[in-house]
Amino acid sequence: MTSSKETPAGAWTSRLPQCFTKKDLISRFHLTPIAAIGRIKRALKSKKLLLLKKGVYMATTFYLQESDKTKLTEYIASQLYQPSYISLEYVLEKHHLLFPKDVNSAVTSLTTKTNRAFTNFSGTFAYSNIKPSIYFGYEKATFHKDTYHIATKAKALFDYLYLNSNLNYRNQKYLHHQLFNEQSIQWHNFSEDDFEQFETYVWKSNSKKMMTIREVIDRYFQGKKFDRWAKSILA
Numbered sequence: 001m002t003s004s005k006e007t008p009a010g011a012w013t014s015r016l017p018q019c020f021t022k023k024d025l026i027s028r029f030h031l032t033p034i035a036a037i038g039r040i041k042r043a044l045k046s047k048k049l050l051l052l053k054k055g056v057y058m059a060t061t062f063y064l065q066e067s068d069k070t071k072l073t074e075y076i077a078s079q080l081y082q083p084s085y086i087s088l089e090y091v092l093e094k095h096h097l098l099f100p101k102d103v104n105s106a107v108t109s110l111t112t113k114t115n116r117a118f119t120n121f122s123g124t125f126a127y128s129n130i131k132p133s134i135y136f137g138y139e140k141a142t143f144h145k146d147t148y149h150i151a152t153k154a155k156a157l158f159d160y161l162y163l164n165s166n167l168n169y170r171n172q173k174y175l176h177h178q179l180f181n182e183q184s185i186q187w188h189n190f191s192e193d194d195f196e197q198f199e200t201y202v203w204k205s206n207s208k209k210m211m212t213i214r215e216v217i218d219r220y221f222q223g224k225k226f227d228r229w230a231k232s233i234l235a
Contacts, residue, residue, distance in 0.1 A: 019075075022040060083112060109128070167209070169209045
């Protein structure tokens, strides 16, 4: 049952998760589906609620008062499409392994479901499919009392290369050119520890393409190590 005098939107939204659905509203306040829909419609019209995607909402006050918009946007990405973890260009740009192509770049994530994309007030969110056997290599990040998943630097690079259909792994010489001349990857920001982690992901994936890519990258880094050693000897 609902009271004749409805609670102000700011009050009832504060008692719900940061991102919530009609089902959450019904469960929390024991509303009928019709009453819940009516409450949501009125709150959207009065701009007390923000629409994340069809059926998923956020309180306007929560969005405006949250100081860490980066964390908030990442959390939203985790809520729009599940299961998913943030990876690819977004993580690479965050760690300065790629230069942002656009100041409003999408938050890129991986999922075991079909490809999807959403755009809302917080930005664009793109989800690419990856097979379940390669759905690993992410860490937990916290947002208030909630958590979401984001790839390690090494796994983000793995995912980026694994899903790049333009890489010619059958021709190692050309692949070297692609990796170190065409891709704009900032390899100086990829440490030896990162590469060791990257290798672990490659062996775990059992992917012939990634095995070849690992071999080419390893040869490149070994050459860099030799160059540094030779310069120190000659100095």
